Amino acid sequence: MFRVRKCQNTFIYLLDNINTLFVDECKNCSIITGPVQTSLFVRNCTNCKILASCQQYRVRDCNSVTTFLACTSDPIIESSSELKFAPYQFSYPELKGQFAAAGLNVFNCMWSSVHDFSPNGDGSLNFSYLPHSEKVSDFFLLPQEAVEQHCVPTGDSDPDASSTAAVAVQDLVNLKISFDETCSIVPKTAGSLELAPIEDPMSVLVAVFHHPEVEDNAMALIRQIVKTGKAFLVRTRSAILRPEDIRQIFGDVTHASHAKLGPVIFLLFCGAEGEVCQLCTDSVREVVRAKAIQPQTLLHVTDNPVAAKRQFQMFVCLCDAQQYHT
Structure with a gap:
């Protein structure tokens, strides 16, 4: 356990594994942490900026706290106001190993699924989301x-x-610290279709089934698609599911058999109609060719927007049900 308490006008860098972290009664602070294996509690803080990754993120009795977050469960806020959330964008050489040691999956990031335990009676929100274009480097100093x-x-x-x-x-x-989103160990996501910086986005689902270097190949695919500026990554999720679960999602025996290989990664992209489908399909083909992935069915594209959203939501529901029963 580590505690940061009663700091003011301070730059705090905790770039190592932490089991549990408490941030209490801080003002005007900039706090950057390594992976927190369990919970990160922020309490009675004012005008602070936090860049963190954790299993659970809880904010209570705070005002004006901005968080760039990677969290494997829904962030929880209580008795707080003027909170802002944005996706995690961060890297340094030791970070990948620290994520693994903390048991945090870079593709399971729920930063935008904020749950407020003390909502306002008038319907106004105690939190908001920063625009997708905002960069960590505009808020934090190396x-x-x-x-x-x-x-x-x-x-x-x-x-x-x-x-x-x-x-x-x-x-x-x-330390070779970087706030560059293209280098971030956690892929930058829009959080939802509503938060994506594009009007009337069309959805495309890419499923990446387990194979050697699967996470590196998934990241390579994401970067190849996003760098074009024609598509945005909306959400990601990773889990081990049963073959019958995958068959329920895709209705396909081949993909169901791939479930036996290990965790599957789901990537939901969005972009303009007429562009995003072809872009994702071409990018998948290029990654399969460049990485010599066999069989080629280990990467699957659903380019029907209705089916893509339905399949992703089915995957999320199955993941949540699995987590609930374990």
Whole structure:
């Protein structure tokens, strides 16, 4: 367990695995964390910015807190106001291993499914979502930037303490931290079709069945599609399901047999009608060819928008039911 308490006007970087994290009574702080294996609690905080990944995210008695979040369950808020949420965009060399050690799946991110336990009686919301175009770098400073812009020599009378602090700061500065969404270990998602920055979006589903380097190949596919600017990633989900579950979704014996191989990753994209279907189909073919994926049916595209949304929702429901019964 780790606790951050009563900090003001502070830049905090906790770039390691944490079991449970409490952030209490902080004001005007910028907090960036490594993966939190269980829960991240934010309580009685004002005007703070948080970049975090965790299993559960809970905010209580807070005002004006902006969170760039990767969370494997629905974020929960209570007795709070003026909260803002956005998708996680972050990377550094050790982060992938830390996610694995924390048991967090980068494709199970529910950042936008906020549940308010104390809604306003007039129907107004205590939270909102930042526009999809917002970047982490507009809200947070890299360690080097924080040192250059805000650190002032203290004249500490203890040279050993000053030396230790200087080494710690330099170690932090030397980390190859990036806020670039194209490098983020967690793929950036719009959260829902309603939040996607496009009018009347058309949905396309891509299912990536288990095979060697499946996560790397799924990320390569996402980047190839998104970099065109013609499509957005709406949501992602990953789970191990039974063959009969996959057959229920697709009505296909071949895909059902693939379920025996391991976890399947579902990617829901959206874009303009007439563009997004062909883009996703062509991108899947290119990744299959470039990565020599066999059989080719390990990557599947549903380009009917109604079927794509239905199949993704069926997958989510089956995942939730599985989680409930385990």
